[in-house]
Amino acid sequence: MKKQITVLPGDGIGPEITSAALRVLRRIEQKFCHKFNFSFSLIGGSAVDVCGSPLPQETIDACLASDSVLLGAVGGPKWDVLPPEMRPEKGLLGIRKAMNLYSNIRPARLWKALSGASPLKAELLEHGVEITVVRELTGGIYFGKRETLEDPTLGPTARDTEQYSAFEIERITRIACELARKRTGRIISVDKANVLDTSRLWRKTVHAYAAANYPDVSVTDMLVDNAAMQIVKNPAQFDVLLTSNLFGDILSDEAAQVTGSIGMLPSSSLGDGTRGLYEPIHGSAPDLAGTDTANPIATVLSCAMMLRDSFSLSEEAAAVEHAVDAVLEEGYRTADIFSAGMKRIGCMQMAELIAERI
Ligand code: IPM
Ligand code: MG
Numbered sequence: 637m638k639k640q641i642t643v644l645p646g647d648g649i650g651p652e653i654t655s656a657a658l659r660v661l662r663r664i665e666q667k668f669c670h671k672f673n674f675s676f677s678l679i680g681g682s683a684v685d686v687c688g689s690p691l692p693q694e695t696i697d698a699c700l701a702s703d704s705v706l707l708g709a710v711g712g713p714k715w716d717v718l719p720p721e722m723r724p725e726k727g728l729l730g731i732r733k734a735m736n737l738y739s740n741i742r743p744a745r746l747w748k749a750l751s752g753a754s755p756l757k758a759e760l761l762e763h764g765v766e767i768t769v770v771r772e773l774t775g776g777i778y779f780g781k782r783e784t785l786e787d788p789t790l791g792p793t794a795r796d797t798e799q800y801s802a803f804e805i806e807r808i809t810r811i812a813c814e815l816a817r818k819r820t821g822r823i824i825s826v827d828k829a830n831v832l833d834t835s836r837l838w839r840k841t842v843h844a845y846a847a848a849n850y851p852d853v854s855v856t857d858m859l860v861d862n863a864a865m866q867i868v869k870n871p872a873q874f875d876v877l878l879t880s881n882l883f884g885d886i887l888s889d890e891a892a893q894v895t896g897s898i899g900m901l902p903s904s905s906l907g908d909g910t911r912g913l914y915e916p917i918h919g920s921a922p923d924l925a926g927t928d929t930a931n932p933i934a935t936v937l938s939c940a941m942m943l944r945d946s947f948s949l950s951e952e953a954a955a956v957e958h959a960v961d962a963v964l965e966e967g968y969r970t971a972d973i974f975s976a977g978m979k980r981i982g983c984m985q986m987a988e989l990i991a992e993r994i
Pocket of ligand 1: 728
């Protein structure tokens with residue numbers, strides 16, 4: 637199989653974790669006789685530095701012309717002082733929108749070898765953790781109208797708008813239902829319907845759509861404040877967790893920490909076709925940049941998701957996941973998941989060991 641992959645290393649640890657992940661993809665290429673052609677484009681702060689924009693048009697064109705996109709991370713203190721339109725994060729939100737990637741899947745699973753890295757007590761983890769966050773990615777408060785103004789009576793004032801249409805809610809519900817069908821058939825939909833109009837529409841639309849099209853899937857609702865508590869109280873009750881852009885951003889970080897480290901969590905972002913964007917859910921960790929200490933596993937696992945979800949290469953995807961499992965079982969750890977008695981290694985060596993086990 638021949639595929640064109642655009643790589644967007646971004647900022648901070650982005651270049652290190654993407655180059656580590658490419659090591660693993662090259663191993664897959666060789667072992668399974670595929671041809672992956674990688675091309676590199678700028679995004680985020682590094683794009684601002686070179687082109688004066690966090691999302692140059694050439695980057696959008698390259699992504700739209702490729703079969704899939706691998707992204708590292710964006711942002712850093714250097715660019716925090718820039719106006720909102722120039723911030724690195726604007727590049728990330730922009731590429732999600734430009735590629736119409738409304739569906740963001742973030743699987744948080746507890747790897748057996750890492751159960752000691754979870755901050756939760758062992759008895760809370762007895763039934764394992766396997767939470768798949770299905771996050772709406774191109775709507776909600778992230779993309780609504782916002783404004784900072786000098787109000788004549790209130791003084792400095794700002795507003796952000798949360799907006800959802802039934803169409804946007806239905807298409808992400810379909811993604812969650814399809815996923816639920818392949819799993820336990822259960823969805824927990826998270827909202828704040830006791831306060832927000834958008835959440836009331838969310839709840840009504842999710843139920844109507846699921847009942848009409850997926851009668852075999854069960855949907856229960858949970859308020860977001862309760863969900864935040866339940867994730868640490870009884871994580872095993874969650875399977876597919878369906879939610880909006882903002883709530884999904886927050887709850888996926890929480891779910892990640894429950895499984896030990898945010899450095900382990902991959903994600904896929906897809907629209908209607910098979911061209912996706914794959915990225916770790918963590919940020920650019922500017923303090924770690926250039927030290928070869930970042931955990932590349934979230935990015936490596938994002939590549940596994942790319943193989944499966946964009947290219948239908950399930951055997952190759954499973955080979956990557958098994959290799960990650962093997963390396964963890966052998967006791968190799970990056971700093972974020974290190975504990976006494978384990979073998980501490982750097983970012984590139986972690987990728988090297990994973991590649992060797994494929
Ligand atoms: C994420 C990140 C981004 C988001 C930021 C960097 C804009 O936190 O992918 O979870 O909020 O979506
Ligand atoms: Mg986030």
